[in-house]
Amino acid sequence: MSEAVPRIAQIPNLVDLFPDKVQPDTRPGYQGYLVGREHLLEVVQRLRDEYGYDYLSSVTGVDYLPEGKMEVVYHLYKTLGGPALVLKVQMPREDPRVPSLVPLYRGAEFQEREAWDLLGIRFEGHPDLRRILMWEGFAGFPLRKDWREPYFEEEAKPFKSRWPEGFVFRAEDRNPFGDNVQYPPGFDPETWTPPDDEAIYRVLKRASEEDDLHADTLVVNLGPQHPSTHGVFRMVVSLSEETILDLKPVMGYLHRNHEKIGERNTFLQNMPFTDRLDYLCSMSNNFGYALAVEKLMGVKPPERAEYIRVMMAELTRFLNHIFAIGFLLNDLGAYFTPALYAIEERELILDIFEAVSGSRMMCNYFRFGGVARDVSPDILEKVRRLVYDRLPRKVDEMDEFLTRNEIVRERCEGVGVLTAEQAIANSASGPVLRASGVPYDVRRAEPYSIYDRLEFDVAVRYHGDIYDRYLIRLDEMRQSLRILQQVVRDIPEGPIMTGKPQYQVRVPPGEAYGRVEGPKGELGFYVVSNGKPNPWRYHVRAPSFINLTSLVDMARGAKVADVVAILGSIDIVLGEVDR
């Protein structure tokens, strides 16, 4: 008898449950079910309410140009844990419409807007279907396979012009800026004012007419150029006196269409580009992408490489959390003292990254089936000294420094509350989800690498306010150190790579979704291969981006001065939000 699958890990057979409405996806290398678009809402609602699929992790689209089809892909999970249930809706390219899932999962809001923005899939019933990363008035849908960027050269890298007759030129000389952009008909960039702003102001909630005080509603723009927004990020808030009635985040200022670049690149060439997503945590980004492609290729890294990977991922979590706490205190007005204490520890960890990978922040360290370089005994010794001696002391010091401080508590306790129900519905992940009382951690819910063998606890806090989001980061740093101590103790000798390092990897056709528990939350990579050297589809489920869905729930009813601290407590990086 085969090993019994625990009930939690069983995926219900949807064909039995919904005959005629659902078919299995039988394309080789694919998984999950195809759902007719007219049945989508019904099927998903039953899955959510009766089968516990309460967490919509990822929504994205794929343009299957040769087949003339568009597809929307949904990854559903249970917050109790277990593997994904993958649903797909196919539609003709000329008529890309699907019902919106926002009524069931508010977490779909930004992801559906993104799919509309980049692929032109219309989500019917979406409350606010505007472009999100591109600007309103942009011509075309950039992720469609027949859309070409201004500096277009060829469909896929490597470009033929580079070798053997690589007479160098600069893209901007051949195609000067200004000549290389397409505008919609009748569009004049000089006189145009973005209708986007009007649209935002229109959907903001105002004070109601019957309000006794007849107070005016004031609309305030925080950002995009504002030091407290951690980058170029804008929040439009409507205020009644000082209290926030509604809030709309505006993003995309740093958008570079990472996914389009990724689809031009070869599989390996994407690795250094993932560094630039959440540029504080390049090691975790590498991890997620490597997992997704390894799933497709069916390779497993050797034992030593797994240990090294986990070591790097946990060091990254540590530095991210200590940095996030430091900068949260900046947002509270403790100008730079805690932040600099955090940066000191981060520097020591970056020294390690630099010594193993060659770069402090853009590590580009993971390869499919292993890692790029071995960790020398000296470096291991350095890590050992940090994780056994210095870093635990420093976490305690941070704790002593901030936790009982009355100003911190006054500003953070009970402010920016996100309930567990809201957090799940909003597809929040990482510390934001766990601080609201949902003990969901990918490392435990669907263990990858060697996490199933390591001892650690999933940190959880229950108030869902800024203070708990601060505390949970302290907890997680302690847990990371616990993992690190086991890793340094047990790391085996051996190879660091399965097979020979190759620059052209062969990836069989199919799809894969690789996800890791990044420091900011669930970081997922959805990759579709058609057997060519370049991915057909490359999608990033960015935790910073999706966690921002919860910003409005946290901010509503808070004072305008608190919104900066609330944003700080979510811990976003704009490189990942805007991609």
Next chain:
Amino acid sequence: MTGWGILKSLWVTFKHLVVTYIEDLRYGKRRYFTPEGVEARRSSDVRGIFTVQYPEEKLPVPEAFRYLPFLIYEEGPDGEKQMRCTSCGICAKVCPPQCIWIVRKNDPQTGRPIPTPAAFYIDVDICMNCGFCAEFCPFDAIKMDHDYEIASYDRLSEHIYDLEKLAKPVTYYASIRPTDYALEEAARAQKGSAKKAETTAG
């Protein structure tokens, strides 16, 4: 007691301040502007101030550090430069932002390719320092440099490196990456002797 937490916070900052002076007294002049001082300020038991006064002080970079590729040449008997590069094109193919441009040399008589580059360009404004070119070059001909101070006044004329600007002697490579160099030389020697054994046997 209200206020006690704030006092404790201030105590932590105060300790940080005092410890810097204690360390200054303990190390004296050696703490600043000396290589050992810089090294001490990045060790895992450092206390007090961390700051490195760049550019007067510089953190030494580890051997693995990578910043912009360069091409290795070996000096021939008459001092001429023998490029290791065979213009096989692998680095240009693997480069993620496609910033390597190679012109392969062809024999003027036969038109057949000769294994050496006629021209080699790297657009360093586009290079993302990923290190793939060095990692996948089968001839150890391109390696990542340690020199990160390349600011210049004119991007357009200075930031496309050509063969001349890229070429550096193998001795330089051996000096910045001694471990890698030793490993590669050992592998090369082994390969060479294996070949010799084959030819003598055959």
